[in-house]
Amino acid sequence: MPAPPLPEAAPHPPRALPRSTLPDRALALLLLLLAALAIWSAQGLVVPFAGDPVGPKAFPTVIGVVLGLAALALLLRPGLGWESAGRPWRGIVCIAAMLAYAFIVVPLGFILSTALLCLVIARAFAGSWAQSLLAAALTAPGLFLLLDRVLDLPLPRGPLGF
Amino acid sequence: MDAFGHLAGGFAVALAPLNLLLALCGSVAGTAIGALPGLGPLNAIALLLPLVFALKLPPESALILLAAVYYGSGYGGRIAAILLNMPGEPAAVLTTLDGHPxxxxGRGGAALAISGIGSFAGATLSVVLLTFLSVPLSRAAVGFSPADYVALIGFALSLLGAVAxxxxxxxxxxxxxGLLLAMVGIDGGTGVERFTFGTVELLGGIDFTVLAIGLFAVSEILLLLESPVAAAAxxxxxxxxxxxxxxxxCVPTMLRSTGIGFVIGVLPGAGASIAAALSYSTEKRLNERDGTFGRGDVRGVAAPETADNAAQIGNMVPMLALGIPGSGTTAVLLGALLMYNITPGPLLFTQRPEVAWGLIASMYVGNVMLLVLNLPLVGLxxxxxxxxxxxxxxxxxxxxFAGxxxxxxxxxxxxxxxxxxxxxxxxxxxxxxxVPIVLGFVLGRLLEDNxxxxxxxxxGDPMILLASPVSVVLWALTLTAILWPVIGLWKARGAAPGAPPGCPPG
Structure with a gap:
């Protein structure tokens, strides 16, 4: 008896169609600004005596010029950039949580702060509260045991000693 | 034929208990990470790199582990492509064409088996080619002057733009x-601070692991948040x-695909996805009268998988022999070597034979492990x-973050x-x-130093950059590679406006 065929796999979620050249032009301007900054900052590098004929500023200047040229090319011929599925707030919440993590990981210790971070990310990935709490409660102590205790990589300990 | 002697020495390193265990761990971890939705080879290595470094493994062991993760993920990536029609990385798109049908x-198991065998054939035959090619290549490069190196790195970077x-x-x-990021920190030649913005933290430069984790792992998660990959039975x-x-x-298919994959892999800048696409379209054209490609032909599964793994190994040739990585993943491997203060390149084979040959020998061992692991355990x-x-x-x-x-x-x-x-x-x-950011970062210091x-x-006379025939040839190739997209632009403008530029017909 032949096995029933597999159901048709769901196709990828369609990406939103790009609409305007604005993102590419904004990117080009940003890159142009970066190039100008790099070149300007490189000109300030002075060495008391010439150890080698090139010095520290030639290379950043050249790369800055190439970056500027690439940015100009992009500005003149922008593509249709920015793929978006239109749920930016989840990303923003996660970025905020990750930034906060960098500040709390030493004072709070690895286990507590990592559990909080995992909770936020699990919720952002549409986990229910129970699922997210489970993910946080297993991931943080599990990693601490594996990395700090088994593999002997020191992770920050909080006021409670873990 | 001193390659055999060196290889024997390499096997002595690769078969040491610790290294054998690490190759096994790497193979399992690589296959698992490759199989997990949304995580490809680059993420796999980026994730493990800081841990490996923090564990203070000896360099050859660290490299054996990371390389096993690298080619192991090539075995894992096909599972979602075949069973769910969800390619986890660009190279796996071609595998879906015949694998998913x-x-x-009802032949998912058979498709996974032939792709495993293809991956093994492509990888192992390429490691044989690597064994015999890298020493002559590195010997030719021993005579390279700093000016030749500048031309070589310029060529490698320019190829990126041409094949993008x-x-x-x-x-x-x-x-x-990437090149600018590499300059952050104290300039080795003069001791001047560059782009540190007056901070102490940036004096030592940007840590490679931080860049790799941030650019690949963190950004991948942020991207997945917008369009999550649904887990599926x-x-x-x-x-x-x-x-x-x-x-x-499939044997002739595998042999041809290994050839295509390896050659494409050796060229810097051209990655595994190009190799997979080229080998699939070659096989499709050769077997046109069967009309079975795209409907579940085993050769259509074997071709891209073989070429993919062959290209992964081919990527290692310029990385090991010249110190010039050809892909994002080998750039991360090179970054790992640089963290150990080992500079890959012509002298690696003579100065650190245990690293070079231990790695090559471990690739023979690792691929056998992967075949044995993957055929029976693929369901797991x-x-x-x-x-x-x-x-x-x-x-x-x-x-x-822990890493x-x-x-x-x-x-x-x-x-x-x-x-x-x-x-x-x-x-x-x-x-x-x-990928060009990582390549630029890794090559930046090398380029500036040379x-x-x-x-x-x-x-200070810049004419030295064109003094040797090697550099003249390389600069000519570089110029061609730079002008290539411009020529393509011209042609696209002449062509019908409906055809998007850069997309091959068919």
Whole structure:
């Protein structure tokens, strides 16, 4: 008896169609600004005596010029950039949580702060509260045991000693 | 034929108990990470890099582990492509074309088996080629002057723009950003601070692990948040098992695909996805009268999988022999070597034979392990497709950050990693490729050092850059590669306006 065929796999979620050249032009301007900054900052590098004929500023200047040229090319011929599925707030919440993590990981210790971070990310990935709490409660102590205790990589300990 | 003697020495390293265990761990971890939804080879290595470094493994052991993860993920990536029609990385798109129809006909197990055999054939034959090619190549490069190296690195970077799928200007800008990031910190030649913005934390330069984790792992998670990959149950199917006759029918395909994959892999800049596409279209054209390609032909599964793994190994040739990585993943491997103060390149084979030959020998061992692991256990790895997003991605981020912290003991590096993650996320949405950033970062110091050394030798006369025939040829090739997209632009303008530029017909 032949096995029933597999159901048709769901196709990828369609990406939103790009609409305007604005993102590419904004990117080009940003890159142009970066190039100008790099070149300007490189000109300030002075060495008391010439150890080698090139010095520290030639290379950043050249790369800055190439970056500027690439940015100009992009500005003149922008593509249709920015793929978006239109749920930016989840990303923003996660970025905020990750930034906060960098500040709390030493004072709070690895286990507590990592559990909080995992909770936020699990919720952002549409986990229910129970699922997210489970993910946080297993991931943080599990990693601490594996990395700090088994593999002997020191992770920050909080006021409670873990 | 001293390659055999060196290889024997390499096997002595690769078969040491610790290294054997690490190769096994790497193979399992690589297959698992490759199979997990949304995580490809680059993420696999980026995630493990800081941990490996913090564990203070000897360099050859670290490299054996990371390389096993690298080629192991090539075996894992096909599972989702075949069973669920979800390619986890660009190279796996071609595998879906015939692999998924086979799965829908109930022959998912057979498709996975032939792709495993193809991966093994492509990888192992390529390691044989690597064994015999890298020493002559590195010997030819021993005579390279600093000026020749400048030309070689210029050529490698220019190829990126020529083969880039997207906008060439964005590729160039990305490479420049990588080069600028490499300059952050104290200039080795003069002791001047560059681009440190007056901070102490940046004096030592940007840590490679921070860049890799941020750009790849963190940005991947942010991207997945917008369009999450749904976890799904999958079945291997109960259709006919793979027959010996089918394997025999794939042998010529595998041999041709290995050739294509290896050659494409050796060229810097051209990655595994190009190799997979080229080998698939070659096989399709050769077997046109059968009309079975695209409907579940075993050869259509074997071709891209063989070429993919052959190209992965081919990528290692310029990395080991010349010190010039050809792909994002080998750039990360090179970054790992540089963290150990080992400079790959011509002298690696003579100065650190245990690293070079230990790695090569371990690739023979690792691929046998992977074949043995993958044929019977593929069902187990396929279960990983069911791991839900809310369990997997918090773990990935926690592991990333633990790795960054363990490698540097600094929470500033965590902020930096998040910053790179946000930048990488934006760049991906804008179509700016990330691989040139890593390549530029890794090659930046090498390029500047050689440039300054060359100009010191000539007392500042730039003509030294064109003094040797090697450099003249390389600069000519570089110029061609730079002008290639411009020529393409011309042609596209002449062509019908309906045809998007850069897309091959068919």
């Amino acid at each position: 086979m799965a829908r006909a 799928a997207g906008n060439a200007a964005k590729t160039w800008a990305a490479a420049c950003l 999958s079945h291997l199917g109960h259709g006919a098992r793979l027959t010996l006759a089918e394997i025999r029918r 790895f396929a279960r990983l497709l069911m791991v839900p997003a809310w369990a997997l991605y918090p773990l990935v981020i926690a592991l990333s 960054v912290y363990a490698a540097s003991n600094s929470s500033t590096d965590l902020l930096l990693a998040v910053g790179f993650g946000v930048a990488g996320w934006m760049f991906r949405k804008l179509g700016v490729p990330l 440039l300054r050394r060359a100009l010191s030798l000539s007392d």
